[in-house]
Amino acid sequence: MTQQVLAKxxxxxxxxxxxxxxxxxxxxxxxxxVAPEHLLDFARALRDECGYDYLTTVTGVDYLxxxxxxxxxxxxxxxGGPALEFKVQTNRQNPIVPSLALIYPSAELQERxxxxxxxxxxxxxxxxxxxxxxxxxxxxxxxxxxxxxYFEEVAKPFKSRFPDGKVYRAEDKHPLKDNIDFPEGFDxxxxxxxxxxxxxxxxxxxxxxxxxxxxxxxxxxNFGPQHPSTHGVFRMAVLLDxxxxxNLKHVLGYLHRNHEKIGERNTYIQNMPFxxxxxxxxxxxxxxxxxxxxxxLMGIQPPERAEYLRVMMAEFTRVIxxxxxxxxxxxxxxxxxxxxxxxxxxxxxxxxxxEAVSGxxxxxxxxxxxxxxxxxxxxxxxxxxxxxxERLPRRVDEIDAYLTKNEIIRARCEGVGVLTxxxxxxxxxxxxxxxxxxxxxxIRRAEPYSIYDRLDFDVVFTEHGDVxxxxxxRLEEIRQSIRILQQVVKQMPEGPIQIxxxxxxxxxxxxxxxxxxxxxxGELGFYLVSDGKPNPYRYHVRSPSFVNLGALAPMSIxxxxxxxxxxxxxxxxVLGEVDR
Amino acid sequence: MGVExxxxxxxxxxxxxxxNIAITTLDRIYNWCRQNSVWPMMFGLACCAFEMICSxxxxxxxxxxxxxxxxPSPRQADLMLVSGTVTKKMxxxxxxxxxxxxxxxxxxxxxxxxxxGGPFKEGYxxxxxxxxxxxxxxxxxxxxxxxxxxxxxxAVLRKKIENESxxxxxxxxxxxxxxxxxxxxxxxxMDPRRYAEIKAYAAEKAQQREQEAAGSLNEGGQA
Numbered sequence: 001m002t003q004q005v006l007a008k009x010x011x012x013x014x015x016x017x018x019x020x021x022x023x024x025x026x027x028x029x030x031x032x033x034v035a036p037e038h039l040l041d042f043a044r045a046l047r048d049e050c051g052y053d054y055l056t057t058v059t060g061v062d063y064l065x066x067x068x069x070x071x072x073x074x075x076x077x078x079x080g081g082p083a084l085e086f087k088v089q090t091n092r093q094n095p096i097v098p099s100l101a102l103i104y105p106s107a108e109l110q111e112r113x114x115x116x117x118x119x120x121x122x123x124x125x126x127x128x129x130x131x132x133x134x135x136x137x138x139x140x141x142x143x144x145x146x147x148x149x150y151f152e153e154v155a156k157p158f159k160s161r162f163p164d165g166k167v168y169r170a171e172d173k174h175p176l177k178d179n180i181d182f183p184e185g186f187d188x189x190x191x192x193x194x195x196x197x198x199x200x201x202x203x204x205x206x207x208x209x210x211x212x213x214x215x216x217x218x219x220x221x222n223f224g225p226q227h228p229s230t231h232g233v234f235r236m237a238v239l240l241d242x243x244x245x246x247n248l249k250h251v252l253g254y255l256h257r258n259h260e261k262i263g264e265r266n267t268y269i270q271n272m273p274f275x276x277x278x279x280x281x282x283x284x285x286x287x288x289x290x291x292x293x294x295x296x297l298m299g300i301q302p303p304e305r306a307e308y309l310r311v312m313m314a315e316f317t318r319v320i321x322x323x324x325x326x327x328x329x330x331x332x333x334x335x336x337x338x339x340x341x342x343x344x345x346x347x348x349x350x351x352x353x354x355e356a357v358s359g360x361x362x363x364x365x366x367x368x369x370x371x372x373x374x375x376x377x378x379x380x381x382x383x384x385x386x387x388x389x390e391r392l393p394r395r396v397d398e399i400d401a402y403l404t405k406n407e408i409i410r411a412r413c414e415g416v417g418v419l420t421x422x423x424x425x426x427x428x429x430x431x432x433x434x435x436x437x438x439x440x441x442x443i444r445r446a447e448p449y450s451i452y453d454r455l456d457f458d459v460v461f462t463e464h465g466d467v468x469x470x471x472x473x474r475l476e477e478i479r480q481s482i483r484i485l486q487q488v489v490k491q492m493p494e495g496p497i498q499i500x501x502x503x504x505x506x507x508x509x510x511x512x513x514x515x516x517x518x519x520x521x522g523e524l525g526f527y528l529v530s531d532g533k534p535n536p537y538r539y540h541v542r543s544p545s546f547v548n549l550g551a552l553a554p555m556s557i558x559x560x561x562x563x564x565x566x567x568x569x570x571x572x573x574v575l576g577e578v579d580r
Numbered sequence: 581m582g583v584e585x586x587x588x589x590x591x592x593x594x595x596x597x598x599x600n601i602a603i604t605t606l607d608r609i610y611n612w613c614r615q616n617s618v619w620p621m622m623f624g625l626a627c628c629a630f631e632m633i634c635s636x637x638x639x640x641x642x643x644x645x646x647x648x649x650x651x652p653s654p655r656q657a658d659l660m661l662v663s664g665t666v667t668k669k670m671x672x673x674x675x676x677x678x679x680x681x682x683x684x685x686x687x688x689x690x691x692x693x694x695x696x697g698g699p700f701k702e703g704y705x706x707x708x709x710x711x712x713x714x715x716x717x718x719x720x721x722x723x724x725x726x727x728x729x730x731x732x733x734x735a736v737l738r739k740k741i742e743n744e745s746x747x748x749x750x751x752x753x754x755x756x757x758x759x760x761x762x763x764x765x766x767x768x769x770m771d772p773r774r775y776a777e778i779k780a781y782a783a784e785k786a787q788q789r790e791q792e793a794a795g796s797l798n799e800g801g802q803a
Contacts, residue, residue, distance in 0.1 A: 133705060134669055138767035141704050148704035149768075170701065171708060176781055179697070179708050180768045184786035188775040191766045225673055226623050228652040233625055233670055254670045255626055258703030265702070274699065280627035344637040362630065362724055576626055 010084070013045045024087065028297075028511020028530070031072075031085030036097055039088055043073075043103045051077045052084050054441075055104035056428050056547070057514065058111060059527055059540040060118040062092070064144040069095050069120055072527065074514055075104075078425055078439055080446035083514060090120065092143075099125035106428025109550050117142040117260070127202050132253035132579060135194045138183050141261055148261065149174055149181040155535045156266050196237075203239050203249045216241050221561065225254045229332050229565045232575035236552070236564070243560050248553045252546075255579040263539035268294055268369070268506050271539065276363040278541060279577040282321045284313040284354070285519040287367035292449055293515025293526035294369050297508050305495040306371040307451045312384075312488045313354070313366060314517070315481040319392065320347050321520035322432075322474040322481075325572040326399065329471060332569035333412050339403065346395055349387060356380040369506050371498025388485040396478050404475070413468035417555040417567035420465060429548045431522025432473040433571060437465035443518035457484050467570040474572075505534055512538075521545055521572055541580055545573040586612060607745050614658075614684070615646075615741040618734075621657035622650035623677070626664025628691035628724040640727040645734055654680040659737070662716075665693035665700055666707040668769040672762050678714045679759045683751030686740075688718045688733055695719045707769070714760060 014021055020038035024031050034042050046052045052075040061070045069090050074083040088097050099122035101108040111122045112131040119140035122128055129135065139146050150170040152158050159165050171177045182188075200220060224235035233254035239247040259278065263271050275290045276283035288310055295301070302310070327343035351361045357376050358364040366373050376384070403409055419429070424437040434441055442459040444452040460476040462469035510532040516525035522544025529538035548571050556564040587593070591603040624632060635642050636650065651657045654677045666674060678687070689710050692698030697708040710716060717740060720733035750757055761772040770778060 134765045136765065136767060148702065150702045152702075175784075176774075176777065178712065179701070179704070179706065180770075180778075182767055182778055182782045182785070184782060184789055186767060186778070186782035188764075188766060188770050188778050191764070191770070193764055193766065225670060226652075226677060228622055232629065253705075254667060254673075255665060256667055256669065256705050257626075257665050257700040258705055262700065262703055277627055277699070280630060340633075341638055344634060345639070348634070348637075348639050361726060362627065 007050065010046075010050045013042070013050055016045070017042055021086075028509060030512070031087060033087050033089060036088050036090065039098050039100070040103065042086070043100050046075060046084065046086075047103060050084075051079065054078045054425050054428065055100070055106050056430065056516075056523055057525055057527060057540075057542040058100070058107050058114065059538075059542070060114040060120055060142070061529055061538045062118060062142065062144045064092075067092055069118060071097050071114065071120060072512075073100070073107075074525070074527075076446075078441050080441070082447055085514070095120040096123055097121070098123050099128075101125050104428065105426045106547060106550060109547065113546075116140070119143065129198050129202065130253075132256040134253070135198050138181075141258070142264075148258075149176075149179050154265070155533065156270060199237060199249060199251060203237055203247050206239075206247055218246060223565075225251075230568065231328060231573055234568075234573065234575055234578070236568075238556075238561060238564060240561060243562075245556050245559060245561055245564060248556050248564065250549060250552060252549075253579055255575045257576075257580065259541060259580040260539055264536060266536075266539075267504075267534045268508060268536060269504060271536070272367065273363065273365040275541075276365055277576055278543060278580065279321075279519065279521065279524075279545065279574045280362060281324055281574055282317040282520050283362060283364045284317045284366060285321075285517065285524060287364065288314050288450075289515060289517040289519060289524040290526050291367040291369060292517055293513055293528050294506070294508065296515045297511060297513040297528055297530055298369060298506065299509075300370045300499060302371045303496050303499055304493045305375075306497045308488050308492050309357075309372050309376065309497065310367065311450055311452070311455070312485060312492075313357075313364075313372075315484045315488070316350050316353065318481045318520040319478050319485075320350055321572075322478045323347060323399075325474055325520075325569075326403070326471060328572070329467075329566070329569040330403070330409075332565050333409065339399070342395070342399055342402075346392065349391065353380055353384055353387070356383075368498060368502060370500065371496070371502075373502075375497050384485075385489055388482055388489055392482050392485075393479070396475070396482070400475060404472070409471075410468065412566060413466065413471060413570075415464075415466050415468075416559065416563050417467045417570060418465050419551055419555055423554055424465070424551070427547075427550045427554065429522065429551050430544050431518070431520065431548070432470050432477065433522065433548050433551060435459065435461040436470035436473045438463045443516055443523060447516070449515075449517060455484050455487055457481075467566055470570045508532070508536075516542070519544055521574070521577070522548055541577075543577040543580060545571075545575075545577045546580075549573060549578060607747075610746055611742050611744060615738040617646045618659050618686070618737070618741075619649045619651050619657050620647055620659045620661050621654055621677070621681070622652045623661070624663050625666065625670065626691075626693065628663035628694070631724045631727055631730060632661055632663045632690065635727040635730050640731065642731060642734060645731075645738070647734065654678075655682060657681055658685060660685065660687045660714075661690055662687060662694040662710045663690040665691075665698065666710045668705045668707055669765065671707050671710075671713055671769065672765065674710065675713050675760050675762050679762070683757065684749065686717045686737060687714055688720065688737060689716045690720050690730060690733070691725055692721050692723045695721050698723060713763065713771070 020035040021032050054076045057074040059072050071088045073086050114120050116130040116132050219240050221238050224230040225233040235251040237249050238245050275286040278286045323343035327340035330339035354364050355361050358366040419437045421438045424434050440459045440461040457480045460473050508530045510530050512529045514527045516523050525542035527540040528536050531537040555567045586602040586604045588604050689695045694710045700706045718733045718737045722729050764770045
């Protein structure tokens with residue numbers, strides 16, 4: 001792997017730590033290994049002196065054979081450019097790593113996830129609780145020696161699925177006839193469920209609450225997981241003083257579907273349909289992210305026509321996603337379902353295109369490594385032309401005319417949920433949320449992939465960082481997407497749509513790769529570790545919604561409880577991606 | 581079903597009054613009213629929720645079947661659409677919502693995940709089908725089912741309602757319908773109805789471990 005050329009300041013920082021920071025020498029690996037005792041100083045120097053102010057991804061890897069665990073960080077510059085990757089290694093028996101949550105607040109949620117799934121403790125973390133599973137769950141599931149109740153084999157394809165294998169129901173093999181397992185000698189009658197005690201303790205633990213002064217009674221209010229304005233099975237617990245939010249904690253994991261554990265059993269291509277179900281509104285973009293990551297690892301490039309088709313599909317999903325997001329925001333504001341109808345009408349038109357090219361409306365499974373699965377049929381190409389040159393621009397203007405200057409929308413959205421650029425960068429948020437706060441960071445420009453460097457479009461950003469600005473960014477991004485679509489349709493080259501023959505099994509050399517794309521909701525990244533076998537050793541999804549949710553509490557604290565709902569709507573989350 | 585269809589054969593209605601008067605049984609008129617005003621609960625779990633929303637929107641529009649009123653409160657809903665993957669963390673809430681719904685109530689399992697675990701069945705925190713806990717009336721498989729498939733599921737449910745009789749339905753019986761015990765989140769998901777089984781399983785597991793340990797000790801001794 002070629003090492004990137006480092007700026008002078010970065011080299012100076014490395015020199016200062018001498019033995020504490022060494023280059024990762026393993027074959028196919030990049031980045032640097034930092035000694036745990038130097039991690040805090042190193043991160044602080046990286047942020048303050050080298051300009052790597054934007055830490056987007058933190059994840060763990062369990063190297064069972066080597067007897068160690070690793071925490072992997074990807075830091076970027078908001079000015080653009082590739083990642084600086086650094087890692088910390090720890091033992092498996094008692095894994096402890098210093099927490100970066102106070103230097104990079106974006107690490108807070110992701111470190112909680114690592115604690116939950118890997119059992120790595122983060123020293124100095126402000127609120128280290130389980131996040132996707134519940135308090136009391138036995139074990140840490142992403143450790144390589146932890147086996148799920150329906151465990152069959154380490155990697156697919158399972159022997160029972162071959163033509164001559166005998167397929168059986170997973171239930172029949174398990175003694176309890178269900179997807180459950182318990183530790184030895186466990187007695188359910190003696191179990192005392194912890195429930196939400198830890199959550200409420202964290203919620204009411206506010207610095208400065210003991211100070212003398214007038215004491216008012218505070219109440220805890222729970223939204224969700226079944227609530228019409230939580231966009232799925234999201235739950236937030238708010239501590240209220242009257243109608244003002246004093247503290248807010250979100251509770252996740254109600255849709256934790258074990259993408260990562262299943263993904264490490266699957267072969268590479270088997271993961272493609274699973275990525276569809278991450279952010280289920282934008283399946284094509286998810287495919288894109290995964291394909292980019294695997295292709296980076298394999299070192300291949302899809303043919304020209306495939307690139308154009310990919311960009312076309314990805315931009316269509318952006319149109320869908322932003323339209324839906326605007327519809328949902330209006331739902332949350334009280335304009336129940338009417339604006340949504342406008343969004344859904346256009347969505348149906350685009351879904352027809354997806355159905356024609358991939359065979360499915362929502363779960364497209366369209367991308368392949370080194371190309372796409374099918375070509376666009378001629379009759380649908382005419383429809384695409386009609387959509388991008390006539391129908392969509394007109395409909396966007398229509399929605400703009402109905403909503404943008406609406407007095408109620410402005411009254412409810414302007415100045416609400418303000419996120420300053422400094423906060424936004426520190427929290428690691430991405431997508432329209434970051435650009436709405438005045439940071440013109442778009443991966444399509446900051447670290448171009450596919451053919452985006454050849455296309456002509458603007459990075460939309462606004463300066464106020466409130467809910468209204470996020471709405472404006474989304475609306476304008478739809479226009480930019482249509483602009484891209486028009487160019488793509490005009491320039492669409494002829495040629496093959498896939499390199500080589502399409503195969504069920506791809507050869508992926510050992511190594512690691514982090515591929516990221518600008519999904520409609522922000523930075524969608526896939527961190528993959530390959531050990532040369534047919535299935536990934538580590539498969540991590542850095543989902544934009546999950547990290548963006550970290551901004552909900554800073555946005556909402558101090559405002560009224562009704563605004564929390566609007567703030568959530570403006571972040572635009574999809575729970576499939578948040579909980580994975 | 582028009583007024584004509586409500587008529588029971590055998591009653592002669594003068595031709596001038598046809599279309600205005602129907603003579604029928606209590607069961608039929610009662611079921612006719614109910615099947616045309618099924619209110620679903622507004623409650624989405626995962627990907628399938630989007631196809632559910634599409635079914636409610638202009639292209640497919642299930643309000644044609646009297647279902648346009650989606651209620652977020654379980655107290656006002658007749659039909660629970662379990663639209664998506666049911667996880668272990670979510671199932672206590674789903675059972676609680678089901679218990680809170682007033683009779684008559686129906687459950688439609690939408691999508692492969694709700695029917696039987698779907699593509700995520702092997703995952704450690706996924707329930708293998710919502711019918712492990714609550715009774716399901718209609719299964720609509722698919723990942724996700726298209727709106728057309730969901731509408732077909734509604735048609736099947738309407739048929740089911742049509743064939744019920746006021747004399748036999750569970751909500752008019754003397755004895756109260758028992759509530760479903762709410763699952764507890766322990767080291768794993770625990771169904772209160774199966775505590776004895778779980779205890780026996782865990783005890784057996786402990787015994788096995790002891791035997792294995794003893795066995796390996798013996799082997800070590802022999803070597």
